Amino acid sequence: xxxxxxxxxxxxxxxxxxxxxxxxxxxxxxxxxxxxxxxxxxxxxxxxxxxxxxxxxxxxxxxxxxxxxxxxxxxxxxxxxxxxxxxxxxxxxxxxxxxxxxxxxxxxxxxxxxxxxxxxxxxxxxxxxxxxxxxxxxxxxxxxxxxxxxxxxxxxxxxxxxxxxxxxxxxxxxxxxxxxxxxxxxxxxxxxxxxxxxxxxxxxxxxxxxxxxxxxxxxxxxxxxxxxxxxxxxxxxxxxxxxxxxxxxxxxxxxxxxxxxxxxxxxxxxxxxxxxxxxxxxxxxxxxxxxxxxxxxxxxxxxxxxxxxxxxxxxxxxxxxxxxxxxxxxxxxxxxxxxxxxxxxxxxxxxxxxxxxxxxxxxxxxxxxxxxxxxxxxxxxxxxxxxxxxxxxxxxxxxxxxxxxxxxxxxxxxxxxxxxxxxxxxxxxxxxxxxxxxxxxxxxxxxxxxxxxxxxxxxxxxxxxxxxxxxxxxxxxxxxxxxxxx
Amino acid sequence: xxxxxxxxxxxxxxxxxxxxxxxxxxxxxxxxxxxxxxxxxxxxxxxxxxxxxxxxxxxxxxxxxxxxxxxxxxxxxxxxxxxxxxxxxxxxxxxxxxxxxxxxxxxxxxxxxxxxxxxxxxxxxxxxxxxxxxxxxxxxxxxxxxxxxxxxxxxxxxxxxxxxxxxxxxxxxxxxxxxxxxxxxxxxxxxxxxxxxxxxxxxxxxxxxxxxxxxxxxxxxxxxxxxxxxxxxxxxxxxxxxxxxxxxxxxxxxxxxxxxxxxxxxxxxxxxxxxxxxxxxxxxxxxxxxxxxxxxxxxxxxxxxxxxxxxxxxxxxxxxxxxxxxxxxxxxxxxxxxxxxxxxxxxxxxxxxxxxxxxxxxxxxxxxxxxxxxxxxxxxxxxxxxxxxxxxxxxxxxxxxxxxxxxxxxxxxxxxxxxxxxxxxxxxxxxxxxxxxxxxxxxxxxxxxxxxxxxxxxxxxxxxxxxxxxxxxxxxxxxxxxxxxx
Numbered sequence: 025x026x027x028x029x030x031x032x033x034x035x036x037x038x039x040x041x042x043x044x045x046x047x048x049x050x051x052x053x054x055x056x057x058x059x060x061x062x063x064x065x066x067x068x069x070x071x072x073x074x075x076x077x078x079x080x081x082x083x084x085x086x087x088x089x090x091x092x093x094x095x096x097x098x099x100x101x102x103x104x105x106x107x108x109x110x111x112x113x114x115x116x117x118x119x120x121x122x123x124x125x126x127x128x129x130x131x132x133x134x135x136x137x138x139x140x141x142x143x144x145x146x147x148x149x150x151x152x153x154x155x156x157x158x159x160x161x162x163x164x165x166x167x168x169x170x171x172x173x174x175x176x177x178x179x180x181x182x183x184x185x186x187x188x189x190x191x192x193x194x195x196x197x198x199x200x201x202x203x204x205x206x207x208x209x210x211x212x213x214x215x216x217x218x219x220x221x222x223x224x225x226x227x228x229x230x231x232x233x234x235x236x237x238x239x240x241x242x243x244x245x246x247x248x249x250x251x252x253x254x255x256x257x258x259x260x261x262x263x264x265x266x267x268x269x270x271x272x273x274x275x276x277x278x279x280x281x282x283x284x285x286x287x288x289x290x291x292x293x294x295x296x297x298x299x300x301x302x303x304x305x306x307x308x309x310x311x312x313x314x315x316x317x318x319x320x321x322x323x324x325x326x327x328x329x330x331x332x333x334x335x336x337x338x339x340x341x342x343x344x345x346x347x348x349x350x351x352x353x354x355x356x357x358x359x360x361x362x363x364x365x366x367x368x369x370x371x372x373x374x375x376x377x378x379x380x381x382x383x384x385x386x387x388x389x390x391x392x393x394x395x396x397x398x399x400x401x402x403x404x405x406x407x408x409x410x411x412x413x414x415x416x417x418x419x420x421x422x423x424x425x426x427x428x429x430x431x432x433x434x435x436x437x438x439x440x441x442x443x444x445x446x447x448x449x450x451x452x453x454x455x456x457x458x459x460x461x462x463x464x465x466x467x468x469x470x471x472x473x474x475x476x477x478x479x480x481x482x483x484x485x486x487x488x489x490x491x492x493x494x495x496x497x498x499x500x501x502x503x504x505x506x507x508x509x510x
Numbered sequence: 511x512x513x514x515x516x517x518x519x520x521x522x523x524x525x526x527x528x529x530x531x532x533x534x535x536x537x538x539x540x541x542x543x544x545x546x547x548x549x550x551x552x553x554x555x556x557x558x559x560x561x562x563x564x565x566x567x568x569x570x571x572x573x574x575x576x577x578x579x580x581x582x583x584x585x586x587x588x589x590x591x592x593x594x595x596x597x598x599x600x601x602x603x604x605x606x607x608x609x610x611x612x613x614x615x616x617x618x619x620x621x622x623x624x625x626x627x628x629x630x631x632x633x634x635x636x637x638x639x640x641x642x643x644x645x646x647x648x649x650x651x652x653x654x655x656x657x658x659x660x661x662x663x664x665x666x667x668x669x670x671x672x673x674x675x676x677x678x679x680x681x682x683x684x685x686x687x688x689x690x691x692x693x694x695x696x697x698x699x700x701x702x703x704x705x706x707x708x709x710x711x712x713x714x715x716x717x718x719x720x721x722x723x724x725x726x727x728x729x730x731x732x733x734x735x736x737x738x739x740x741x742x743x744x745x746x747x748x749x750x751x752x753x754x755x756x757x758x759x760x761x762x763x764x765x766x767x768x769x770x771x772x773x774x775x776x777x778x779x780x781x782x783x784x785x786x787x788x789x790x791x792x793x794x795x796x797x798x799x800x801x802x803x804x805x806x807x808x809x810x811x812x813x814x815x816x817x818x819x820x821x822x823x824x825x826x827x828x829x830x831x832x833x834x835x836x837x838x839x840x841x842x843x844x845x846x847x848x849x850x851x852x853x854x855x856x857x858x859x860x861x862x863x864x865x866x867x868x869x870x871x872x873x874x875x876x877x878x879x880x881x882x883x884x885x886x887x888x889x890x891x892x893x894x895x896x897x898x899x900x901x902x903x904x905x906x907x908x909x910x911x912x913x914x915x916x917x918x919x920x921x922x923x924x925x926x927x928x929x930x931x932x933x934x935x936x937x938x939x940x941x942x943x944x945x946x947x948x949x950x951x952x953x954x955x956x957x958x959x960x961x962x963x964x965x966x967x968x969x970x971x972x973x974x975x976x977x978x979x980x981x982x983x984x985x986x987x988x989x990x991x992x993x994x995x996x
Contacts, residue, residue: 046751244993
């Protein structure tokens with residue numbers, strides 16, 4: 025029989041009806057004949073309290089069984105309990121359950137169970153990632169993750185977008201950058217063997233590459249994990265009008281920082297007939313929608329983050345949710361930063377027109393100068409991707425980044441170059457392999473349309489709305505250099 | 511300015527207001543001074559009709575511009591048009607737009623545009639997968655895909671499930687089977703070179719493996735793409751109670767069939783405190799929910815599939831949506847099949863107790879014997895996975911498959927073994943590497959609970975609800991042996 029979730033029990037009227045509670049014990053307190061058991065099932069932050077009054081047990085209480093089972097309970101043990109849902113005399117909880125029967129389903133030996141009550145470090149919990157969802161912090165993180173994911177879908181579904189899936193395995197490379205993971209069914213061990221054999225037989229080093237026959241690899245050629253689904257999303261936006269991806273993306277970047285993951289989830293909407301202004305409008309709407317969703321549907325978990333993880337979090341999210349996003353050109357942003365530097369602001373990297381805006385600059389703009397969310401648009405084309413729409417000035421492209429306090433860049437987007445000739449010339453100018461992009465160029469060759477899109481890293485969003493410091497703590501099983509446990 | 515989607519225009523009252531239409535031309539018909547342009551934007555199956563009456567143009571019509579732009583229009587061209595939304599005299603459409611202005615945004619040269627009106631084969635469209643979303647069939651497929659994805663999320667969100675993301679890159683192997691893709695940043699070319707060099711230096715073949723140093727690989731050990739997120743989902747279900755994954759999954763199986771993909775999306779719910787009966791209940795609810803969603807929200811696209819792809823589709827889906835799913839044991843199923851075989855049913859594989867139930871058997875059960883959906887439970891343990899809960903008979907495990915007409919197996923699930931000793935013994939009995947599963951065993955060591963789950967291949971579901979024959983045609987960019995284009 026499926027039990028009612030604790031979040032639903034806690035929201036019920038204390039009408040004295042019999043209920044079943046299933047979950048994991050957080051604490052057991054036994055004082056002067058009164059026993060209190062806090063049980064959590066992860067459906068919400070709060071525990072439900074089971075009470076057993078030895079001196080005045082419930083009429084139908086199976087006293088002997090309860091006493092026997094109580095001996096088995098420690099933090100982490102699992103229980104199935106029955107009792108009556110009544111008003112709680114304790115403060116901070118509306119209802120509690122007076123025990124009628126209790127069954128310990130699985131014990132948790134306190135000498136071995138890794139999650140004891142004493143303060144545990146984030147590193148320690150990362151090493152026990154298979155159990156950390158049972159803690160207050162990670163229960164809250166994962167519930168927020170769930171809510172934010174559904175908010176993403178809801179936002180786009182309400183606006184006539186089609187959810188699409190870009191491929192994970194690809195033979196093209198969106199950014200034209202390297203740092204991709206290779207995917208293969210060729211045996212590395214066998215390649216080594218064949219190499220040794222060939223070397224014994226007198227093969228020259230410069231011929232070693234001949235040993236590798238990609239026609240025998242699973243896909244018949246060299247394949248990698250995708251770094252972005254944008255180009256494929258464009259193929260569907262120029263048919264279905266409004267689409268979005270929401271799926272895993274990979275970077276084999278050797279960055280061991282609290283901000284980088286090798287595997288992360290990206291949201292990449294792409295909209296036909298949207299220009300850069302339309303793109304900025306929907307980005308602003310999207311961020312506000314997500315924050316309002318968090319502020320209304322995740323109040324209990326947010327309160328925890330605000331209290332324990334990042335004081336002031338709720339206020340700062342509320343402020344951005346209500347703000348009008350300031351829109352400034354990149355040129356304006358650089359002028360602002362140069363002026364600030366001249367007036368004594370300390371930057372590790374000196375700002376100048378043409379530079380990439382570093383996180384320190386982004387945060388200075390949004391936190392110090394504009395004191396709120398900022399959208400910076402029209403970036404120098406040399407620091408941006410080949411597919412961005414070129415402005416008439418010959419120097420800038422219709423790119424936009426959304427900056428928010430505490431994080432810096434949250435979203436990056438652009439209007440796409442829809443002119444066949446200009447896009448082709450840009451691919452050539454950059455020395456990219458044009459043959460890989462023939463299908464992408466086809467979108468401009470046949471029925472081309474103005475279109476725009478943007479990307480939001482889901483884990484970056486989660487860091488922002490939870491206040492968690494390390495990005496490895498907002499995804500259940502983080503992947504990073506030397507880290508692929510579980 | 512963002513245009514109104516055609517699906518919203520078609521649902522509007524023909525009140526004569528001025529509207530903007532953006533989309534791609536399907537057909538242009540020009541007869542006796544009357545011009546009809548069918549425009550589609552992928553937001554729905556239907557086109558909107560633009561009309562231009564040369565003899566009686568709309569008062570504000572920019573006649574010269576319209577005539578000039580009309581010359582540029584062919585199938586596939588993109589347009590931005592303005593006009594008045596009026597009642598359509600034509601049958602089959604409530605509204606149409608009388609043109610006031612017309613702009614061809616992008617032409618589609620009929621000598622080059624791959625999608626011409628004449629009948630195109632599925633193979634041909636697969637070769638042009640970057641454009642196929644512009645056809646009736648694939649527009650409908652992708653809209654169904656979107657609707658079914660959102661139905662999946664809605665079903666679980668309504669029931670208190672948390673959406674979770676299992677890792678894509680893993681160093682463990684859920685099924686204990688092989689056939690995984692290796693993920694690496696080691697250079698295969700370099701390994702070959704090092705091999706040749708070592709061979710020249712006299713290394714023996716049996717030492718060749720020493721050349722490969724996984725401590726230098728990105729993750730510090732050999733890594734692969736996941737074949738299932740179930741084990742990780744279990745870690746979260748035993749903390750959050752009810753969770754589901756919905757993400758890409760990979761099999762490096764060399765199967766070139768209309769039923770297999772190397773990259774596909776899986777839905778894997780996992781529920782604490784659910785036994786096999788609870789698991790079957792929710793599976794039945796889930797299938798019916800998805801079919802009812804399709805039948806109500808995708809009516810127009812379904813009508814197309816019913817007419818052009820699989821006659822009788824709607825009726826067959828309606829029947830399953832209303833049916834009570836028959837539940838029979840594996841032993842019963844085998845008896846049924848043996849009896850059928852004795853009475854002349856022709857099977858490629860003879861059914862017997864202990865055999866894997868093949869697709870031909872599944873379809874015979876659901877189509878011929880029970881004439882409706884069937885759930886087969888309690889399978890022989892030797893043909894099922896190590897993690898399934900063992901029945902007391904010592905021979906069977908609490909597995910269940912859901913079979914539906916036309917497809918066979920749609921869902922596979924089980925109650926999981928929650929007993930630490932039994933699970934450990936089973937891992938040993940199967941000769942599996944226990945050290946990989948220590949974290950999985952921890953779930954049984956600390957606060958173990960009865961729990962169950964199941965898996966649904968999203969593309970299999972889509973084949974079922976669309977009637978599309980080849981699974982490569984229900985995902986935008988299919989990956990299969992020798993196939994990773996775009």
